[in-house]
Amino acid sequence: MPKGQLKGICFHPSKETKCVTCSLSSLCLPISLNFEDIDQLDKIIKRRQPLKKGEHLFHQGDRFDCVYAVRSGSIKNYAMTNDGEEQITNFHLPSELVGMDGIDCDTYPVSAKALETTTVCEIPFSRLEELAKELPELRSQILRIMSRELRDDKQMMMLLSKKNAEQRVATFLTNLSTRFKRRGYSPYTFRLPMSRNEIGNYLGLAVETVSRVFTRFQNNELIAVNGKEVHILNMDDLSELAGLPEQEPRHIEVNASTG
Amino acid sequence: MPKGQLKGICFHPSKETKCVTCSLSSLCLPISLNFEDIDQLDKIIKRRQPLKKGEHLFHQGDRFDCVYAVRSGSIKNYAMTNDGEEQITNFHLPSELVGMDGIDCDTYPVSAKALETTTVCEIPFSRLEELAKELPELRSQILRIMSRELRDDKQMMMLLSKKNAEQRVATFLTNLSTRFKRRGYSPYTFRLPMSRNEIGNYLGLAVETVSRVFTRFQNNELIAVNGKEVHILNMDDLSELAGLPEQEPRHIEVNASTG
């Protein structure tokens, strides 16, 4: 396991960040598009100046006009409950699309804020729709992305309504691990881009509970934690605690069930 | 290839149930389509025999091939957690689309079961995609429906992670009330199609808690309950308890859409 991330090489916030050459294209919107189509998509995408930690990509209530693909760094989505509390609804890692839930209501229903220095690709939605007219693959890719988000949300609902604190944190960690792995990073060693507070907020737990669970997991030698650095020491037990296999759609070859 | 749609044979009451004449069309998929387009859509839609209470529309793991619009009755979506417990992820009322979260994974990620006698329109997804190629309005309508479901899911996540039992039940009731109202039924008097158990499961509460909250709400004269019949006596207080305005996207005047 290389501790040095080779990904760093690819990343240049420069003009050469085109979809075709982007290391994330196989996870991102261009998936399953051919070169020509990717090129077309590329033309409507703007690369923006990196966001600094704490800066907003958009605010809840802003006019919906673009969706964004995270290139590097991370984004949190959050909404304000009517008693003024923040509720985090999602964390986005590189290659993930942000802002898709604004489509039907003219304005973004949540805010999007950088958890660290973050670069994104900006995709004007009207032009994406235009392009989708011509590219059936792009069209179904958009649908797939949204439907995946729907499924993830259902998983989250299950977590919130059925799992206890330990299971929630275990699920959170294994979920992150899976996503890091798919992006070419180590699934065992990574840095949490968010604070304990944000983890708790997201998981429906008090900060103190998150902290306590982290401690308990360390005592049980499931993980080792140093600030935001996390090592997963016992993936099997952690996954089992997490419960649902989740995230990886398990294609069951037994669809031929009797009707 | 199309096995000669002999309209007569299919199912009597469906003769007149075409999208154009359907009272739900303004809430359903055909919204914002013109007559010709609706007619096209109509051609790919099959009306099925009514489902009896407890019958399945599809099972978790079945091959994904169709989405369904509820015509009458109601459907619950649920998944099995890996410890064999049922987790309800949604209730669907007439005009609502079922099965959209299966798009990207070949199989339905949840089961769909009739809560009462229920009729649905079956829409083969591949043909819907075909049609969407030609009809931009249909395309964006599909996106809107999914994105709305995304937003509803976020609301649900907030409910599950921040609200207490009373707020959850209040939200549940006002949400149902709103949806009934939009469908032309009384927002004050309606029949719950689901059991207390199912409400609790959905809201992340024990049955007993749901029952107790119902009782408390009656003592406070917020509602009157007789079995599954619910009267909302004090909508204002109930809505306030529910917290978030939710469900009705607050269009901020700016929206100059064609009515």
Added chain:
DNA sequence: CGATTTATTGAGTGAGGTCAAACTGGGTGG
């Protein structure tokens, strides 16, 4: 460097879960 935010740990409490028992309404059959 102190100042301020963020994280951890401890003690006490309460909302809601669990378990158990009683009640309801509807169906069935004597």
Added chain:
DNA sequence: CCACCCAGTTTGACCTCACTCAATAAATCG
């Protein structure tokens, strides 16, 4: 008619998990 059941619902008693409050420790920032 009543007795009986069965599933769904309600109510009560008790307990537990995670929240709150509070104090300290560690990390981050100016």
